[in-house]
Amino acid sequence: MIQKSITGKRCTAGGFFSSKDNEHLQKMELTIKGIQELGAIHSGTILQRRGVSRSSKPGGSKVMDQPMNTKFLFSKGKLEELKTLTESEKTEIVVIFNPLTQNQKQSLSRLLDLPVLSYSDDLCVSTQSTK
Numbered sequence: 001m002i003q004k005s006i007t008g009k010r011c012t013a014g015g016f017f018s019s020k021d022n023e024h025l026q027k028m029e030l031t032i033k034g035i036q037e038l039g040a041i042h043s044g045t046i047l048q049r050r051g052v053s054r055s056s057k058p059g060g061s062k063v064m065d066q067p068m069n070t071k072f073l074f075s076k077g078k079l080e081e082l083k084t085l086t087e088s089e090k091t092e093i094v095v096i097f098n099p100l101t102q103n104q105k106q107s108l109s110r111l112l113d114l115p116v117l118s119y120s121d122d123l124c125v126s127t128q129s130t131k
Contacts, residue, residue, distance in 0.1 A: 019051030
């Protein structure tokens, strides 16, 4: 059972959210609380916001909910940050709030050299409302 596989493990929580999503912090809190209730040790958090940019390039509101990178979900810079965080915190498993395709899980897992789970797909019954 997947839920038992995180018990006692150092776990980094992550999430990808549109800047239009006003509940992103509550969703991350839900993820952290959920992994702790399953017996994991929260060792760090990473958050990617789409539409919150320091870039001088104009953005596109039509793609705000789309992944920064379809293979990994996150941007290159955020992936580097996630890799550094997981190494420094001695993370044993990564749990991402968002639904992930099997390819995204495998790509992230290979990049990080760690198991990667989707909170909404693998560990939680429903993430529809955080209120």
